[in-house]
Amino acid sequence: MGIQEKIIGMCILFFLVVALAIAAPPTPKSISGYIYHNEGTQVPLGTSYSVNNTNSTFYFKDVTSSPATGKSGYYSVRLEGNEGDDAHILAWNKTAFAEQNVSLSGSMTLDLYLNKTRPPEINLSITYPENDTLFNVTNNFDFNVTINVMGGINAENCTFAISFNSSVLALRAGETLTHNYSTLTYGSTFIETWNFTALANGSSKMSVNATCDTDWRILDDLTMDTASNILVNATGVPTLYIVAPQNNTQNISSNEIFFVYNYSNDSPATNCTLFVNGIYKNHTDTPTADTEYTLATTLTNGGYNWTINCTAGSTGTAGRYNLSVAVHYPYVSLIQIDNQVNLLTGSNKELSCNGTVTDENGFTDISSVNATLYYLNGGFSADDSDDNNSHYFIDCTTSNGIGNDLDFNCIFNITYFAPAGEWQCNVSITDAEYHVNTSTIDTNVSELYAISLPTELDYGVLIPNQISDEKETIIENQGNVNINISVRGYGEYDADNLSMICERGNISVNAQKFNSTIGAEYTEMRNLSDDFAKVLTISKSTGTTSQDSLYWRINPGFGLGGTCNGTIIFSVVVE
Helix, strand or coil: CHHHHHHHHHCCCCCCCCCCCCCCCCEEEEEEEEEEECCCCECCCCCEEEEEECCCCCEEEEECCCCCCCCCCEEEEEEEECCCCEEEEEEECCCEEEEEEEECCCEEECCEEECEECCCEEEEEEEECCCCCEEECCCEEEEEEEEEEECCCCEEEEEEEEECCCCCEEECCCCCCEEEEEEECCCCEEEEEEEEEECCCEEEEEEEEEEECCCCCCCCCCCEEEEEEEEEECCCCCEEEEEECCCCEEECCCCEEEEEEEEECCCCCCEEEEEECCEEEEEEECCCCCCCEEEEEECCCEEEEEEEEEEECEEEECCCEEEEECCCCCEEEEEEECCCECCCCCCCEEEEEEEEEECCCCHHHEEEEEEEEEECCCCCCCCCCCECCCEEEEECEEEEEECCEEEEEEEEEECCCCCCEEEEEEEEEEECCCCEEEEEEEEEECCCCCEECCCCCCCCCCCCCCCCCCEEEEEEECCCCCEEEEEEEECCCCCCCEEEEEEECEEEHHHEEEECCCCCCHHHCEECCCCCEEEEEECCCCCCCCEEEEEEEECCCCCCEEEEECEEEEEEEEC
């Protein structure tokens, strides 16, 4: 029995079942949507956003950059994560931000609105010295930092701390490692300066870091900057002196900028080179020490950092200087004039050419506005001499200067004989930097048909059948076109075949005669009739009175008595 039991025991099998719980692997997720300003318009391209899966190490930061029209605020992120992971999404600009926490679930669409005031955040950058700047021992220089306060509220209790290799560089007397501010206004930009001396041969890294009590959220992480490899060399380094333009100069006169410098050194320099924003612009070969030189280049409007380096064995630098270029030509932003222009008979017509001129440097930069009105159909131009027939120049009055805008009014006195047709008003504006710009507008002067006549033709007292003395009627052209003059007459009513009606009896129409030359006999003159007869052509004036005369006689015949009256009609017809 004992052996049998042992064999059975040897055949017993033991089974161990282990249950393994295998989690599903992370699957790709996506979040996309649009970022809007608080009022509902899309943010521009370049707006920052970030996505963080707080259940993993995934973090993504980018700016909106969709090339599609109308999608400046579009963003899209592909991330690894599990269903239900927590994701934190941020979007921000300089003054506002948006944030939202979501649980990941496949492909998600989420729009963000920049509806929260961004907390203050310091954005700083070292503007001088640049990396690899070389100084002589005992040189003094300024360490300059440009500081911008981003956010929508003020930064409080801020400290700017600088660090460097104290065996190579030293703070000058009275200078401190930290500069402190109790309040920095949001949106402000300023330059902070530390004063240094180059102490001994060697190299130093120079760093500056900003901290504020209000640093409860840092979005752009621009609170620190470093200038690397600041070198100090005891011999052979040219010392640069900048004559013009000075640091932080704003140039508004010309886009051609002239950089004036000189240098000192025991050894002559092989060349001196101008760099603008780190890009070569111009140079001087073999300049002489202690002599002024000018390097010129043309720059478009904007902000620039620039320096001049001189090489004489070693390279010396003038340091980094700031320059802003804001060359704005004035321009006419609004111009208007009456159209059509109806001249005044025998007199001058006031014509106003007016509007608004603009200068991006402010309306006070505008020094003068003048205008020229000239006859365009006659082939004249703004540069011709003044002539009442074709050309008028005037200094304009200005008023209502606000911001960049200034209203102007140019009043021309146009003569009645100014020719009909197309005229042009050319407005010229000049600013304090002698920049000139012009703008034009056209108008049309209408034809004016007008004459001046005496109101009465008086033959005096006549006896029956007595031919009158010759009477003159002077007709003046007071319009702006050449004209024909025609005449006809009647006694009491049109086509009554009379020239006058009297208290007793009447005078027939052909008893009154006229002539265009003086001294004609009654029988040689033309009869007045009921129908128009062309009698004269009178040219338009060109500056002096343009007129002509008709000469009249009448024979009353017999059987008349008392006062006689009639009507003569003068008709003006374009030649």
